[in-house]
Amino acid sequence: MKLMEFETEGRHCVYRADEQPEVLLVEAIDARELDGLDAELSAIKDGCKHRFAYVALIVEDWNNELAPWMAAPVFGKVPFGDGARNTLEIIKDGVIHEMRHRFGSLKGADVIIGGYSLAGLFALWCCYECGLFTSVAAASPSVWYPEWMRYIGSHNPNAKRIYLSLGDAEAKTKNETMATVEQNIKDMYDMLNGLPGVESTLVFNPGGHFKDPALRTAQAFIWALRP
Numbered sequence: 001m002k003l004m005e006f007e008t009e010g011r012h013c014v015y016r017a018d019e020q021p022e023v024l025l026v027e028a029i030d031a032r033e034l035d036g037l038d039a040e041l042s043a044i045k046d047g048c049k050h051r052f053a054y055v056a057l058i059v060e061d062w063n064n065e066l067a068p069w070m071a072a073p074v075f076g077k078v079p080f081g082d083g084a085r086n087t088l089e090i091i092k093d094g095v096i097h098e099m100r101h102r103f104g105s106l107k108g109a110d111v112i113i114g115g116y117s118l119a120g121l122f123a124l125w126c127c128y129e130c131g132l133f134t135s136v137a138a139a140s141p142s143v144w145y146p147e148w149m150r151y152i153g154s155h156n157p158n159a160k161r162i163y164l165s166l167g168d169a170e171a172k173t174k175n176e177t178m179a180t181v182e183q184n185i186k187d188m189y190d191m192l193n194g195l196p197g198v199e200s201t202l203v204f205n206p207g208g209h210f211k212d213p214a215l216r217t218a219q220a221f222i223w224a225l226r227p
Contacts, residue, residue, distance in 0.1 A: 003037065008094035016041060017053035020105045025054040025112050025137075025221055026091060028119045030062055036214035043218035048225040053106060055099050057091060059119070066115075066122040071146040074177045080145075088126050096132070110134040112224045114163075116213045118142045127159035128152065135161040137220030140170065140209055143188055144181040152188060157198060163220045164189055165203040167211060 003014040014034070025044070029037075033056075041054060059065045064081030071080040091113075100106045114137030115123040121142040127133050128151070136159045143149070164185055171182035185202065192200040201223060205216055 003034075006098060008098045009090045011090055011094065012058045013055055013095055013098070014058070015053060015055040015099065017099075017103055018051035021051050021053035021103055021109070022105060023050050023052045023110045023112065023225065024096065024099055024106050025052055025114065025225075026095065026133075027054070027056045027114050027217070028059050028066060028087065028091075028122060029056045029115075031058050031060075033116075033213075034058075040214040040218045043215055044221050044225070047218065047222035049227070050225050052225065053099055053103055055095055057087070057095055059087070062118060066118045068122070068125045068145075068151070069147065074144070074146075075175060084122055084125055085129075087122070088129060091126075092130070092132060112137060112221065114138065114217060114221050114224065116140055116217045117209065118145075121145055121148065124157075124162070125151075127157045127162070128155045131158040133159050135159055135163075135224035137163050137217065137224045139163075139165050139213070139216040139220040140167060140205075141185070142181070143184040144178045146177065149184055149187065152191060156195060157192070160198060161224055162192055162198060162200040163203070163223045164192075164200065165205055165216055165220060167207045167209055167216075168204045169206075169208040172208075 064083040065087045067080040068084040112135040113123045113133045116139045120138035127136045189202040
């Protein structure tokens with residue numbers, strides 16, 4: 001699938017769209033993930049009946065731009081920043097605005113935000129912070145993130161549908177913080193099930209965190225796109 005490009009708010013984006021798209025998919029990705037986009041988009045196309053547009057914001061500083069608040073390093077030596085709010089504003093005022101300008105059929109259409117790993121956590125955080133997104137496609141989200149469970153315990157999501165997934169071997173790590181990911185995602189799913197007006201699912205995929213990220217993300221979007 002041929003990807004088109006544009007710049008907005010000084011940021012680089014790539015996109016593809018069916019004719020007269022009826023729903024917009026938004027994802028934050030690292031530039032290295034561009035190689036897997038063809039597989040991801042082909043799988044979404046094969047798995048849904050909607051005419052959709054997809055746009056990806058290329059993230060330059062992963063640990064800062066997608067992190068909702070500052071935190072000490074969990075792996076390696078790079079700490080987490082608090083750039084998520086700025087990234088959300090870029091998506092709202094730049095990315096989505098540009099896509100609706102290019103495709104008139106997207107004006108008033110549902111917007112689904114998704115992502116993998118820390119981008120999946122970012123997608124979840126976005127739906128707690130604003131009401132723009134009707135659904136969230138969070139594949140292997142980093143729900144081990146410090147203070148995440150406390151945050152969702154005091155906030156309610158605005159999205160109507162939330163997809164969660166995790167590799168069944170992801171919690172098998174010596175890193176004590178990251179080892180909480182499985183229990184945290186189960187607890188989050190239980191919390192979501194207790195909320196009126198929110199439909200959610202939790203899927204366990206075989207393997208660790210780095211197995212089939214493009215296809216796992218595609219599965220998340222496909223579920224979010226169901227009629």
